[in-house]
Amino acid sequence: MSADISMSSDEDTPLAPRPGPSKPNGHAAANGNGNGRVDSDSLMSDDDDLPLVCSLIYVSPRASLICLQLDLITNLQSQTTRTKSEPMTPEVRSRKRKQAPVYSSSSDDDTPLASTPLRATKAKSTAVRMPGAMKATTLPASAVNGNGRAKKAVKVEESDYEEDTPQPKKRPVKAQRPPPKKRVKKEESDVGSEDETPIVKKTAPKKRKAKQQEQEAKAESSGDEQPLKAKKAPAKRAKKEETNGVAPKSKKGKAKKEDSEEPAKKSKKKKEEEEEKEIFRWWENQDPNGDGSIKWNTLEHNGVYFPPPYEALPKNVRMKYNGKPIDLPPESEEVAGFYAALLETEHAQDKTFNSNFFKDFLEILKEHPPVDGMKIEEFAKCDFRPIFEYFEDEKAKKKALSAAEKKELKAAKDKLEAPYTHCVLDGRKEKVGNFRVEPPGLFRGRGDHPKKGALKLRVRPEDITINIGEGLPTPQPNVPGQWKKVIHDQTVTWLANWTENVNGNYKYVFLAAGSSIKGQSDMSKFEKARELKSYVDVIRKDYTADLKTKVMKDRQRATAMYFIDRLALRAGNEKGDDEADTVGCCSLRCEHVTLEPPNYLIFDFLGKDSIRYYNRVPVDEQVFKNIKLFKENKNDDDDLFDRVDTAPLNKHLASYMKGLTAKVFRTYNASITFQEQLDQGTPEKGTVQEKLNAYNHANRMVAILCNHQRAVPKTHEQSMGKMREKLRAFKYERMKLRHALFANDAKFKKNKKYSQDESDLDDDAIAEHEENHRAKEIEKAEKKFQKDNEKLAAEGKSPQPESVLKDKLKDIEAEFKKLKKERGTGKHELKRERATEKIEDAIDKLEEKIKTFKLQMEDREAGKEVALGTSKINYLDPRITAAWCKKHEVPIEKIFSKTLLAKFPWAMEVDDGWKF
Structure with missing residues (x-):
């Protein structure tokens, strides 16, 4: 979680007048999470x-x-x-x-x-x-x-x-507000339609369906205007269709196994189904605008998650002053570590940043002076590099951990945070957004902020006000201390708040972007x-x-x-x-x-x-x-x-x-x-990619209009280089397929479709590509061998002998020796013999893949100076995207991430003819 995010949303805050020269910022929120100004x-x-x-x-x-x-x-x-x-x-x-x-x-x-x-x-x-x-x-x-x-x-x-x-x-006559829209009862058949709902609902048994239809007919005859409640999916799964009672066969003639999924995949699928059942379809059940007063009836949560306390550095790791190591108490050592972590960044080269940091560092040293009595007075004599080098070593060690060890650490972290990730709102389980309290650190700000480098103090329970339902048990902090205040305000949607010390801004803990309250706010906007x-x-x-x-x-x-x-x-x-x-x-x-x-x-x-x-x-x-x-x-x-x-x-x-x-x-x-x-x-x-390019172009035009610009990413050229290498690999593959075609039948050499050589593939490029590919294959084989042995060890089985890896590496070397001999011959022998028609089909598919990839490269290059995320999250009605995807048969997953799909479930049910 960001250390500098202002979690108070600007969306619902009226802009203040400006009677004097010193007033708060009134800019519109444009950050990724919709929670206000972002550093x-x-x-x-x-x-x-x-x-x-x-x-x-x-x-x-x-x-x-x-x-x-x-x-x-x-x-x-x-x-x-x-x-x-x-x-x-x-x-x-x-x-x-x-x-x-x-x-x-x-x-x-x-x-x-x-x-x-x-x-x-x-x-x-x-x-x-x-x-x-x-x-x-x-x-x-x-x-x-x-x-x-x-x-x-x-x-x-x-x-x-x-x-x-x-x-x-x-004066012109004011435009009259339109009369309030009447709530129209939604047809039951529309609720579960596949065209409007991203979640596939399970069909009910025939008897239950007949009963429901009978109830609907009664409701319609009585003129009932009450909104429909979200239907619960039946517990039993629908049976799979069978073809004449015989299981379908694969190409090799073997019957496919219905239960071939691994247990892990089954559990994942089951978890997704449970999550789908838990979705609260608030846009069908209540007025999204609300009445502006009571936001909830009951609210229960476990408070916020505080970062762990500071752990002192090893005795041999000390910052230096005037060339001599200093023995700092933990409180001062922690602040020195904040600066040391940024030693190789642009922040450490900024005069304002350094000045503000050293000013606050001296204040901390007054309260917690060095144990050895040494006095620190000049910033130029401070040497934080020993601490920086220690941090770099720790990063390298963490990076070198095996996948199993990393997974174990993550599981332990998730277990500690689990009680704080969700709350119970009006009897429903809702996800909490920023449940972690910001750790202490140095304020970085944006641009030429006058306070960058200032010390952000550690937030303690005594600084935080908790908002919960009345009569519910007060949550206990995960660190020593008592809450500043516990309130029961049903007119606000935040769960906790505090004031950060650098700018004096309020920080809030809200529900996640996909919650019903946030969804209602977005839809209303x-x-x-x-x-x-x-x-x-x-x-x-x-x-x-x-x-x-x-x-x-x-x-x-x-x-x-x-x-x-x-x-x-x-x-x-x-x-x-x-x-x-x-x-x-x-x-x-x-x-x-x-x-x-x-x-x-x-x-x-x-x-x-x-x-x-x-x-x-x-x-x-x-x-x-x-x-x-x-x-x-x-x-x-x-x-x-x-x-x-x-x-x-x-x-x-x-x-x-x-x-x-x-x-x-x-x-x-x-x-x-x-x-x-x-x-x-x-x-x-x-094609789908051509439509996606048109979508991204439209998004870029909006980003330009709203000035959502960015500098060219540091990694852009590196990223484009990798894409060029991938494109060359596609062309190399196409070349080899052509040569295999020529080996099968020489008459294809006179065919214009296959006779022309691939661009960017001269002899040197081919040799370089094959050598790079060889190194990647060897690395891939070594990693797979290590991973398989880790898996066998976890199951209590004996690991594979080294000879297995050696045999695999021999095969790789033999394959690339064969490719080297084929250079310049215009012929290629495939690993597995294929018919001429199959090779022609493979070339056609590869050409389509190359065309699509070139479009992706063009799109990446065109968008290098524009930030598309801000407008997509905050300024573009998501129903435009949902309707466009349905109309042009583009999978919305190619445009909206899982986070955005969870944020805008209400927008997924529009039809393909919807317009803003």
């Missing part, structure tokens, strides 16, 4: 700590991929009209508004609005220019006006503005974004009219809404002095936006998690004029929108639709863009 050690990969690559240029041999990307950028700017063509369902009705009046007069529109007091000076942005980014992020001018056509330049003249004095005008489709045209019409209003506050708000809608910017909030200098839309400073006539704006700032946002984008003429006005008589470090805060902005948005905030726009724009890209780019008759 570097909570990333999905180590690569996100690298400097951000400013922009993305995708190089692909297929021209269609580039065309799709250009189409996307056009679509991103034309969202104003895209929902008009979509069919409206009965429950989603469009709302009409009166058109807002547009003010115009004879004065110059470039006259600045009345000056306003400047805010306190802030630190300048740490963003730097990136060569080539401007060109890469340029958008076509045709995308400016939202309908794909270039706008004509129209000069708008207005009278002098009266500061914050609204002019008489009729995406339904809210989908509901916005009915209001977005009215909202856009209003803020477009307000771009010319004579009230400075309203004009700034309209311009900010334009950026939030068109560019998917986060709302943003002011930061305190002790937080990283990251901004969002409402907290942009003049230095972050550069004007480039005639109508281009260049955005350059650090967004959430210190990820750089750089974009050169064409905007409406009036927006360009507004930014010019807002920057008049201001310094670079002054606020661009000095009259706009997130709280009033969200309140204004809520006047259109209940619960609407700036965050909902981000989810809506991501999902609607994703849906459009899939509809446009998915080949109807393509």
Whole structure:
């Protein structure tokens, strides 16, 4: 578990106003687990700590991929009209508004609005220019006006503005909220249909099924409107079909054994079936939105799992000061170990990190000074390498353990944690998410965080508040101590919380992503974004009219809404002095936006998690004029929108639709863009891999829109090298099959399909490939021999003699000597003789495999600078993916991991025609 994860979810927290210069962060949550802001050690990969690559240029041999990307950028700017063509369902009705009046007069529109007091000076942005980014992020001018056509330049003249004095005008009528949807009883036959349910339900016996149908008929006749309860799968398994009472035979004529599965596989299958039975289908049984008050009736759990206490280092392992070993007490030695573990990382080279660490280390040394009385005063004289080398040795020892030993250690760890992995919520067993308490360590932060390197203290039971059901036994901590407080709050969904000492943030323990409570929250979020489709045209019409209003506050708000809608910017909030200098839309400073006539704006700032946002984008003429006005008589470090805060902005948005905030726009724009890209780019008759490439391309376009970028992974080139080696192996295999075909019948040499040699396979490449393959085969044989002997020893049997391994190695050597003789002959003798037709079929299958693998390589290369996981987890409605997979016959397991399938079970039951 990450040591720096802020477990308080930003999703349900209202954004605070900003009356002063020091306020909390208001950025939207975009981390992998949905629990709020994430620091570097909570990333999905180590690569996100690298400097951000400013922009993305995708190089692909297929021209269609580039065309799709250009189409996307056009679509991103034309969202104003895209929902008009979509069919409206009965429950989603469009709302009409009166058109807002547009003010115009004879004065110059470039006259600045009345000056306003400047805010306190802030630190300048740490963003730097990136060569080539401007060109890469340029958008076509045709995308400016939202309908794909270039706008004509129209000069708008207005009278002098009266500061914050609204002019008489009729406000558009608010869009009425749609009436509450009636609960429609679901047909019993639909509940268990294979098309809608990822879990295959077992068929009930005929008598029971007839009885159920009779009960359903009675219920329908009585007009019962109660929601259906999830059916329990029958205990008995359905019998396997038999063909004329004779078991099917294999190719060799031997009857297949029905019970050929190993006991381990049977137990695993049985466990999966039990888990399927335990799934609580909350989306069928209750209102996913809830009533906003009571979240549960009973809640029982065992608290949280504390990390084990610190174990002192061996006596011969000591840090040095000024070249001399120091005898530290355990409390100080533990902190020295935190730094030693990071000695070879980028953190140890950072001045801020080192300064904060040494400051806290000295505080610990005051309380727990060295036993030998030596005084530590200078960081430069500290030598942590002896501890680092000890840690490296321990890592190597752990890595060298046998598979059985590693399995035994894991089993022991799982046994200790088992009581904390699940809780009982309203009588149901639910999985707990982050049940482990963060261990002590050094805070790493994201980007240029001013507190990186600070000491995170050990959390003890006295720091933690537990939330359980009233009248239930209080859980006991697994370490000495008593809980800070035990409460029984049914209006919250967290099980425990505490305050971390570095930033003073609350940390929460919630249920796992696949729990009913989390699922309801996710479903509600995406339904809210989908509901916005009915209001977005009215909202856009209003803020477009307000771009010319004579009230400075309203004009700034309209311009900010334009950026939030068109560019998917986060709302943003002011930061305190002790937080990283990251901004969002409402907290942009003049230095972050550069004007480039005639109508281009260049955005350059650090967004959430210190990820750089750089974009050169064409905007409406009036927006360009507004930014010019807002920057008049201001310094670079002054606020661009000095009259706009997130709280009033969200309140204004809520006047259109209940619960609407700036965050909902981000989810809506991501999902609607994703849906459009899939509809446009998915080949109807393509292969599964071609469809997957289209899916990933659409996902990349959303990631670019939401600025989910990353630096190229450190292991990318190594990974691509391995893929190139694998591709060469496929080509080598194809070559050998061709040569075997020629050996069978020389006439195939004149066939164009087989006559052409494989690319990238000259004599040197063939020799290198065979030598590498030989080494791998030898290593594989040695590992198998060792594993088989371990298995025999565990069963109490005698191990195989060394002669078995020697014989196997002799066979490998003989095979590769034969391959060496065949080089340059154009012929190959297969290990097992095959008919010519069989060889031709094998070549065809191999060619298809090569084609698919090349597509995978293209997809990997295209996505090296984009983080696809964040949008898939937090911003893309999972029902889009589920419906797309069903429509195009793509296994959803190729897109969603087991974690995501567990997180979104409610989304798997949509039909193939569902649209966002």
